[in-house]
Amino acid sequence: DMKVTQMPRYLIKRMGENVLLECGQDMSHETMYWYRQDPGLGLQLIYISYDVDSNSEGDIPKGYRVSRKKREHFSLILDSAKTNQTSVYFCASSFGAEQFFGPGTRLTVL
Amino acid sequence: GDSVIQMQGQVTLSENDFLFINCTYSTTGYPTLFWYVQYSGEGPQLLLQVTTANNKGSSRGFEATYDKGTTSFHLQKTSVQEIDSAVYYCAMREDNAGAKLTFGGGTRLTVRP
Numbered sequence: 001d002m003k004v005t006q007m008p009r010y011l012i013k014r015m016g017e018n019v020l021l022e023c024g025q026d027m028s029h030e031t032m033y034w035y036r037q038d039p040g041l042g043l044q045l046i047y048i049s050y051d052v053d054s055n056s057e058g059d060i061p062k063g064y065r066v067s068r069k070k071r072e073h074f075s076l077i078l079d080s081a082k083t084n085q086t087s088v089y090f091c092a093s094s095f096g097a098e099q100f101f102g103p104g105t106r107l108t109v110l
Numbered sequence: 111g112d113s114v115i116q117m118q119g120q121v122t123l124s125e126n127d128f129l130f131i132n133c134t135y136s137t138t139g140y141p142t143l144f145w146y147v148q149y150s151g152e153g154p155q156l157l158l159q160v161t162t163a164n165n166k167g168s169s170r171g172f173e174a175t176y177d178k179g180t181t182s183f184h185l186q187k188t189s190v191q192e193i194d195s196a197v198y199y200c201a202m203r204e205d206n207a208g209a210k211l212t213f214g215g216g217t218r219l220t221v222r223p
Contacts, residue, residue, distance in 0.1 A: 004153070031209045040119060042199055042213040043154070050209075058210070090153050094209055097142055101153030 002027045004102035006091050012108045019078035021105050023091030031094045032074040033058075034066060036087040037104070043090065049074055081109045112137045114202050116214035124222050129187040131217045133174075133200035136181065143176055143183045144201040144211070154199055157185075195221045 007022045025032065030051045035043040035058075045058030047066040055066050063085060067075045074093075078085055086109045092099040113136045123129060135141065140162045146154040158167035160176045160183065167174050172187045183200060200214040 033209075040215050042114075042116075042215040043211075044213075045210060048210060092153070097144075097159060097203065098156045099154075099211065101155065103151070103153050 002100065004091055004093055004100050006089075006102035006105050008105060009103065010106050012110065013081050014110050015083055016080050017109075019081045019085075019107065019109075021076040021078075021089055021091075021107070023074045023076070023102055025072055025074075025091075025093040025100070027093060027095065027100070028071060029093035029095050029100075030071065032068065033092040033094070033099065034064070034074070034076045035090045035092065036060070037090060038087050046076065046089075081107075083109050085109050112141075112202065112204055112212050114200050114212050114214035116200055116217050118217045119215065120218045120220070122220045122222065123190055125191055126189045127221075129172075129185070129190045129194070129219065131185040131198055131200075131219070133183045133185065133214055134181055135183060135200070135202045137202065137204055139205045140178075141202045141204050143174070144203070145172070145174055145183075145185050146199040146201060146213075148197040148199065148216075150196070154197075157198070190219070190221045192221045192223050195219055 004025045032049045034046040049055045049068045089105045091102045144159045145157040147157045148154040158169040160167040197216045201211045
């Protein structure tokens with residue numbers, strides 16, 4: 001069954017702590033993405049990865065970094081989380097024009 | 111810059127009502143357009159897509175027509191059901207933007223039984 005997985009599904013952190021969000025896909029897709037979703041703003045692209053160690057900034061990369069050391073795995077890292085990074089984060093991978101999304105991680109930064 | 115606008119943040123209908131969700135886009139090129147649907151607790155999933163070659167897409171009773179003149183890509187369904195309750199996102203991929211999608215703000219559809 002083709003799928004994108006995300007861990008953890010829910011996370012509560014304090015301001016200034018480091019955050020690691022993990023994403024995996026079993027479809028061998030080259031391209032993967034990290035988005036954040038906020039009410040009224042839709043999905044905003046944070047980073048896009050075209051393959052292992054080939055990452056590019058999206059529209060809102062500030063405060064985030066990513067790591068992709070294996071094709072099937074893409075991590076989003078928040079060094080010293082801020083309260084305005086409270087959001088739902090989605091990972092996706094793509095084949096052709098279609099993007100396949102994971103179930104999301106709800107991050108709360110207190 | 112490129113943008114996708116969904117003016118309706120929320121739409122509430124009764125079962126068997128007609129659905130119309132606005133989407134307009136702004137770009138200099140000839141984009142591919144998409145509608146994604148997000149059910150509660152899940153990630154978005156592709157509902158339909160349209161290119162300049164075919165102009166119209168349909169899936170699961172939903173239809174959308176690509177109108178280059180008005181730069182619009184509205185989503186329609188003749189008779190909605192309660193199971194259609196979800197958030198609908200219009201999205202655009204510019205022809206020179208590689209894999210990147212630009213999403214609208216989303217429209218939350220609630221269908222009352």
